[in-house]
Amino acid sequence: MARKTGSHxxxxxxxxxxxxxxxxxxxxxxxxxxxxxxxxxxxxxGALYLYTPDKETLLFDLLKEHMDELIAAWEAEPxxxxxxxxxxxxxxFHIRFNLERPDAVFLSYMELRNLGPGNFAAIEALRRxxxxxxxxxxxxxxxxxxxxxxxxxxxxxxxxAMLTGVNTWYREGGRLSRDRVGDIYWDMVRKSVAA
Amino acid sequence: MARKTGSHxxxxxxxxxxxxxxxxxxxxxxxxxxxxxxxxxxxxxGALYLYTPDKETLLFDLLKEHMDELIAAWEAEPxxxxxxxxxxxxxxFHIRFNLERPDAVFLSYMELRNLGPGNFAAIEALRRxxxxxxxxxxxxxxxxxxxxxxxxxxxxxxxxAMLTGVNTWYREGGRLSRDRVGDIYWDMVRKSVAA
DNA sequence: AGAGTATCTGAACGCACGTTCAATACAATC
DNA sequence: GATTGTATTGAACGTGCGTTCAGATACTCT
Numbered sequence: 001m002a003r004k005t006g007s008h009x010x011x012x013x014x015x016x017x018x019x020x021x022x023x024x025x026x027x028x029x030x031x032x033x034x035x036x037x038x039x040x041x042x043x044x045x046g047a048l049y050l051y052t053p054d055k056e057t058l059l060f061d062l063l064k065e066h067m068d069e070l071i072a073a074w075e076a077e078p079x080x081x082x083x084x085x086x087x088x089x090x091x092x093f094h095i096r097f098n099l100e101r102p103d104a105v106f107l108s109y110m111e112l113r114n115l116g117p118g119n120f121a122a123i124e125a126l127r128r129x130x131x132x133x134x135x136x137x138x139x140x141x142x143x144x145x146x147x148x149x150x151x152x153x154x155x156x157x158x159x160x161a162m163l164t165g166v167n168t169w170y171r172e173g174g175r176l177s178r179d180r181v182g183d184i185y186w187d188m189v190r191k192s193v194a195a
Numbered sequence: 196m197a198r199k200t201g202s203h204x205x206x207x208x209x210x211x212x213x214x215x216x217x218x219x220x221x222x223x224x225x226x227x228x229x230x231x232x233x234x235x236x237x238x239x240x241g242a243l244y245l246y247t248p249d250k251e252t253l254l255f256d257l258l259k260e261h262m263d264e265l266i267a268a269w270e271a272e273p274x275x276x277x278x279x280x281x282x283x284x285x286x287x288f289h290i291r292f293n294l295e296r297p298d299a300v301f302l303s304y305m306e307l308r309n310l311g312p313g314n315f316a317a318i319e320a321l322r323r324x325x326x327x328x329x330x331x332x333x334x335x336x337x338x339x340x341x342x343x344x345x346x347x348x349x350x351x352x353x354x355x356a357m358l359t360g361v362n363t364w365y366r367e368g369g370r371l372s373r374d375r376v377g378d379i380y381w382d383m384v385r386k387s388v389a390a
Numbered sequence: 391a392g393a394g395t396a397t398c399t400g401a402a403c404g405c406a407c408g409t410t411c412a413a414t415a416c417a418a419t420c
Numbered sequence: 421g422a423t424t425g426t427a428t429t430g431a432a433c434g435t436g437c438g439t440t441c442a443g444a445t446a447c448t449c450t
Contacts, residue, residue: 012397028308030226034438046440047398055438110305113223150379154371158383161360162353169352176349184345188353192387207427229408239429241410250408 013051015041020058025103029059029114059111060119066104067126073097074133083141084190090134091189092182094163099178105167131156138193148195155193162189208246210236215253220298224254224309254306255314261299262321268292269328278336279385285329286384287377289358294373300362326351333388343390350388357384 019040023032034055038045052058077093080086098105108127112120135156141147149155166181176184214235218227229250233240247253272288275281293300303322307315330351336342344350361376371379 026308028223028225030223031309033436035436044399045438046400049439050397113221114226150382151371154376154379155383157360157364158357158380161363162357165352165356168356176346181349184349185353187345188350188387191389192383194386228406230406238427240408241430242428244409245427 012041012043012047016043016048016051017058017062021062021103021107024059024062024111025106029055029107029111056114056116056119059107060115060123062104063108063111063115063123064126066101066108067123067130070097071126071130071133074130083137083144083146086137087141087147087189087193088186090137091159091163091186094160095166095182095185096178098164098167099170102167105164109164131160134159141193145195147193149193159189159192207236207238207242211238211243211246212253212257216257216298216302219254219257219306220301224250224302224306251309251311251314254302255310255318257299258303258306258310258318259321261296261303262318262325265292266321266325266328269325278332278339278341281332282336282342282384282388283381285332286354286358286381289355290361290377290380291373293359293362294365297362300359304359326355329354336388340390342388344388354384354387 016037019037020032023037023040034048035045037058038048048058052061074090074093074097077089080089108123112123115123135152138147138149138152138155142149142152163185166185170178170181211232214232215227218232218235229243230240232253233243243253247256269285269288269292272284275284303318307318310318330347333342333344333347333350337344337347358380361380365373365376
């Protein structure tokens with residue numbers, strides 16, 4: 001028995017990636033077998049190799065796609081007029097974007113070590129690219145006298161760590177809405193680099 | 196051939212835990228085999244079971260020990276007179292303590308999901324205990340008018356995420372000393388919750 | 391209707407896994 | 421120097437791993 005009905009290649013590929021994303025995030029890359037991913041999709045393990053050359057590449061593609069989307073989404077965001085407005089937009093964007101993709105965010109922070117050196121470097125470069133966009137905002141504000149961070153590079157890393165941390169505790173339907181969380185974090189970030 | 200010379204039980208146990216900590220942090224719990232740990236220690240895989248009932252318990256013991264040490268070390272820290280002094284002490288303590296144990300910190304944030312429900316709950320409780328100590332400081336300062344965090348619970352989580360993030364980028368011999376990093380983060384934390 | 395192509399199955403490959411345990415080697419005690 | 425107890429080996433258990441591939445199936449095109 002092979003396919004049941006219809007042409008599936010355009011649907012199986014995304015389903016494999018979705019299943020892999022979910023399972024890798026839940027149990028960790030090394031703890032998830034190709035057979036588990038296949039079972040989640042409703043297919044035999046061998047069929048996965050029509051869509052990926054190997055397990056590591058499957059992980060890499062997920063991480064790469066996530067980082068590309070992150071940067072593209074930030075680029076598409078309306079650009080604030082002042083450094084202060086741009087920083088506020090960044091804070092709210094980062095929280096909102098990450099809360100919409102908890103599995104991909106989790107993977108991006110936890111499973112980099114399962115990549116070979118070349119793939120690792122590619123993802124790291126994208127991460128640094130994203131960080132640099134925040135640092136540029138802080139530097140501009142610093143030059144304009146709006147901000148007074150003791151060290152813009154460290155402020156960049158500190159702010160991103162703080163914002164990404166929201167994903168570890170936020171639960172849908174909890175005591176705070178996403179917008180309210182954005183308000184609270186913006187207040188803290190704003191003050192932390194205030195002049 | 197069994198032992199080479201001398202009585203080893205008091206030395207093999209700690210060596211197993213040290214090897215497991217290093218390898219788990221480097222490659223992830225699921226990706227490390229009992230045979231690899233044994234090889235690192237210079238012993239056969241079967242010998243590990245003299246010191247741990249199974250692999251998960253080995254991980255749990257590492258995490259538990261780390262959390263116990265963390266809380267005990269904070270308890271032993273001199274207690275500042277004011278909320279502001281206590282917060283500064285917390286910031287500097289957290290950075291210093293975590294930078295001294297990067298592997299254990301990494302494990303504590305990444306491998307909780309490999310614990311069974313009971314073990315998981317035990318570690319989570321200790322983590323919450325630690326967080327509550329910071330939140331208590333913020334609440335006191337809030338009541339005294341020293342701090343004006345929009346939400347002490349979120350400020351707690353934000354500060355801890357920010358501080359723990361230092362471990363992801365700090366490298367010995369880099370451009371900043373540990374003390375200087377403490378200064379910079381204390382400046383940002385102080386301002387972020389300032390009245 | 392028939393050929394060709396894309397998609398998938400099912401079995402197999404060699405290898406490594408966590409764990410157990412009888413046998414063994416050594417150290418300490420008498 | 422024999423006895424006892426502890427620390428360790430080395431082989432084995434059944435299971436599951438990532439990956440490959442010949443063959444089967446269902447769809448498309450003529």
